[in-house]
Amino acid sequence: MGAPVERTRIRRLPDKAVRERDALHAVLDAGMLAHVAFVHDGQPYAVPVAYGRDGDSVLLHGSTGSRLFRLLAGGAPCCFSVTLLDGLILARSAFEASMRYRSAMVLGTCGVVSDQVPALRLISEHLVPGRWDVIRPPSSKELAATLVLRLPLAEWSLKVSDGWPETGPEDEGWSPPVGVIPIRTVLDDFVAGEA
């Protein structure tokens, strides 16, 4: 169980909150892309990043030239969000129309990972298992241009919507088809090619 601290307490639809750490891990392991929110000059940004989970933290990598990675490496507070869209919920009313989703959110600050290669390998293996062993590993010059960051899964929330459309007394007399359009992310067959 994660610490049910105030900043990650789920306020809207609290019945959708999940507190099991295994469920958080499963969502992070199923995702491929996160959005990381940070603040610069008072302006919030949400930037997509690849990642991998290493036990009770997530690992990110980026360029030393990236504003996001330099700010995070400097200890800027961030929010790391992974949302998996699982379906569209079609209800009798507009008001009850909704989505099926699994939404993980982690708040905190990142630490810089000095032992870069195992971390880069973990991120690579998360996305394409087995790939690391056949590719050229990073050179020292490439590593010098790379920032690897670790964000602990300490302050987090997980919200899961996996139900069916709700019908109320106001909906009497309205009988459109109701149910769910499932949504999946599909990886197609590998296409060989080079720039």
Next chain:
Amino acid sequence: MGAPVERTRIRRLPDKAVRERDALHAVLDAGMLAHVAFVHDGQPYAVPVAYGRDGDSVLLHGSTGSRLFRLLAGGAPCCFSVTLLDGLILARSAFEASMRYRSAMVLGTCGVVSDQVPALRLISEHLVPGRWDVIRPPSSKELAATLVLRLPLAEWSLKVSDGWPETGPEDEGWSPPVGVIPIRTVLDDFVAGEA
């Protein structure tokens, strides 16, 4: 063309920047979920939201009880990001491993939409075309519990990665399969059901 202002100038991999407004529209029209970044008590958050595009703005809807929507309605600066993940780029080196993606980012502040019904219809039709005409429209009580916001597509960036893996002289002697694993989002057949 969008205004090439400093805050949305693409710093990393600027050759991937796209400035055509039609391309921005196409990405927003293809997406179903955005992440909205905002700041509360110095902490950034990235929260998933449904949306629809109305000409040169995006429309969002949420509960009047939602912290996100109350802050945005109060004029808090935000970042609205839609990222479509199109593939995994498998290169000879770890360093050149990458993703195919289309990433739209809009900065600004939202205005509150008083004429809610056409905006809610637009968001609904974006997600499930034709649905609005067969469902129960929102009651005045439901509308009173709903905030509809409009964010102009004024300050924005679009970054598109759609290429093939790069090979350099350092990769000589390394010959793993190189290419792309395409990724698609699939809507499956409707499944009837009710809570």
